[in-house]
Each structure stands twice: as structure tokens, then as C-alpha cells.
Amino acid sequence: MSNQEKPMSQRLTDVVVAADNLTQTVQDKIGNIDATVAAKSAEVDQKIASAETEFNNWKNSIVETINGLNVTKVGNEKHFSFERILSAGGYTREADGSDADYPYCANPQPPYYINMLEFKSGTNHLTYGDYGDYFKIEFMMCHRGMFATEGYTDHLIFTGTSYQDSVACQLEVKKIANDSSLSVFISEPNNLEKEIPLTNAMEGTILPVSYRSIGQGYNQGFARVSLKIDTRPHCGSTRAISVDTKYTSHLGQPAVNYITQEKPTWEQ
Structure with a gap:
């Protein structure tokens, strides 16, 4: 049955179903984007933490606080x-x-x-x-x-x-x-x-x-x-x-x- 031959109620139902499917597709895409962003954020946070650790290790190798003064x-x-x-x-x-x-x-x-x-x-x-x-x-x-x-x-x-x-x-x-x-x-x-x-x-x-x-x-x-x-x-x-x-x-x-x-x- 073509779309034109369907009753109006059926056509409206099909539109609603299609809209729901599109909404779900969009939500899935958003979920994928959020997951990707979260993964990248975690990766960036890990790299920042690693860089801070490396910096502190380097700093501690050349600067030590002794009796309140930096040496x-x-x-x-x-x-x-x-x-x-x-x-x-x-x-x-x-x-x-x-x-x-x-x-x-x-x-x-x-x-x-x-x-x-x-x-x-x-x-x-x-x-x-x-x-x-x-x-x-x-x-x-x-x-x-x-x-x-x-x-x-x-x-x-x-x-x-x-x-x-x-x-x-x-x-x-x-x-x-x-x-x-x-x-x-x-x-x-x-x-x-x-x-x-x-x-x-x-x-x-x-x-x-x-x-x-x-x-x-x-x-x-x-x-x-x-x-x-x-x-x-x-x-x-x-x-x-x-x-x-x-x-x-x-x-x-x-x-x-x-x-x-x-x-x-x-x-x-």
C-alpha cells in the first residue's frame, strides 16, 4: 500500500514512528559524541597529571625546601x-x-x-x-x-x-x-x-x-x-x-x- 492509500491515522502514526527513530538516532549520535569527548577528556587529564608529575619530579631534583627556604x-x-x-x-x-x-x-x-x-x-x-x-x-x-x-x-x-x-x-x-x-x-x-x-x-x-x-x-x-x-x-x-x-x-x-x-x- 502506497503512502497515499493509507488512512490519515496510519500516515500520522508512521510520521510519529519515523520521528521517534530519528530522535533515537540523534540521541545515539550524541551518546557517541559524549563518550568520545569523555574518553578524550580522560586522556587529556591523564596527560596533564603525568606532565605535572614529571614537572614536580624535575622541580624536586633542582629545588628543595629546607627550613622554610628554597634551595x-x-x-x-x-x-x-x-x-x-x-x-x-x-x-x-x-x-x-x-x-x-x-x-x-x-x-x-x-x-x-x-x-x-x-x-x-x-x-x-x-x-x-x-x-x-x-x-x-x-x-x-x-x-x-x-x-x-x-x-x-x-x-x-x-x-x-x-x-x-x-x-x-x-x-x-x-x-x-x-x-x-x-x-x-x-x-x-x-x-x-x-x-x-x-x-x-x-x-x-x-x-x-x-x-x-x-x-x-x-x-x-x-x-x-x-x-x-x-x-x-x-x-x-x-x-x-x-x-x-x-x-x-x-x-x-x-x-x-x-x-x-x-x-x-x-x-x-
Whole structure:
């Protein structure tokens, strides 16, 4: 029977059936598209996750966070840096500060200790590094970025070695702001703690410094490259410090307390 010979009701039924079939075909196509998109999305997600894993593995091979600082590794050399503002205690015009030596200091601060690098020895590590291990540290301090202004600038460069039972360096004194703010600080097992004041007269000189002298044991705690800073001479003008450190010893690291107002000791 031709379509024309069919009753109207039959023709309408055929149209509905055809429409349903077309709708199902469209739904099937949509389902196929959705499945393809989902599969591709899963593939893309997997590739992204794999790429992130590869990136993190690569990053971890060159960047490690130690005591809150990122340490980058290039070959055998490791590097980290940090910056900080040190309080100078404020200024009082009335000269009624609590410290008779610095009456214009409104709130005199105790000294700061800057532990720029530390080496940890112990029962499993009987040296501070391997033969040939070295370190280089650059220290800068000034007020308001006035690095070219006399009386506001401190600039030091430490170049040294760290292996067997010794940590020692040659300290290049580039610039000193005044005679009473900055000192080398040394804590060792068998010697009294020591401070070496850095003065204007030392500018342009190279100073030998042993932060851990030989003959004090191969498993005697920490050896630290440290400075002591007294901000009272700068009352009213805060000090900004920056430290840039490179080293090779596998026993070197940023100090836990790299900026502190507690005196560091070799035991801890």
C-alpha cells in the first residue's frame, strides 16, 4: 500500500514512528559524541597529571625546601637567599630612651644574629663536607636602598671551605657603615665564643675567619657562618639585609633560625 492509500491515522502514526527513530538516532549520535569527548577528556587529564608529575619530579631534583627556604641545585652547587627588615628601635627627640648609651633610641633592640649557613656533623657524618667543598656568601645591609651613601652601607663577601673538621673562610670587607654595628660571631666546642668587630678601618681588607677550627672533634654539633648586628647605632632608620649563599657540602643547609635575637651555640 502506497503512502497515499493509507488512512490519515496510519500516515500520522508512521510520521510519529519515523520521528521517534530519528530522535533515537540523534540521541545515539550524541551518546557517541559524549563518550568520545569523555574518553578524550580522560586522556587529556591523564596527560596533564603525568606532565605535572614529571614537572614536580624535575622541580624536586633542582629545588628543595629546607627550613622554610628554597634551595636550588645546579650540578654540585646549591643556592639560597633571604631578605629581612631589622628593627632599629625607633627614635625619640626627647633623648629619654632606656639605654643611656643610645638615649635617642625609643625602644632599643637586642642584637640580631644572622646565621647565613650552617653545617651539621654527627655520628653518621663525621665531617662538615667532602674534599673540595666550598661556600660563598654575599651579605648586604643598608637603609632605604641607600647603598651608595656613606654611613648607610655594609657589604661583605665570605669565600671558604667546609670539609673534615673545619669550616673557615676569607672575609672580604667591602664596606662598613660604622664601627659599632657589625661583628663576626663564632661559637665552638673547645673555645670561648668570640666576636670580631668589623670597623671602617677594615674596608678593603681580607680577614681570615675560622668558624670551626680544626682539632675540636669530628662530630661536634653545628658549625655556623654567623654575624651579630647591633641596630642601636641606627635608631630611627631600619636596616634591610640581604644574604645570598652558595655551597657544595651535602651537610650544609639554611639554618633553622637564620635570623634570630637568641645567641646561637654550636650545640644546637
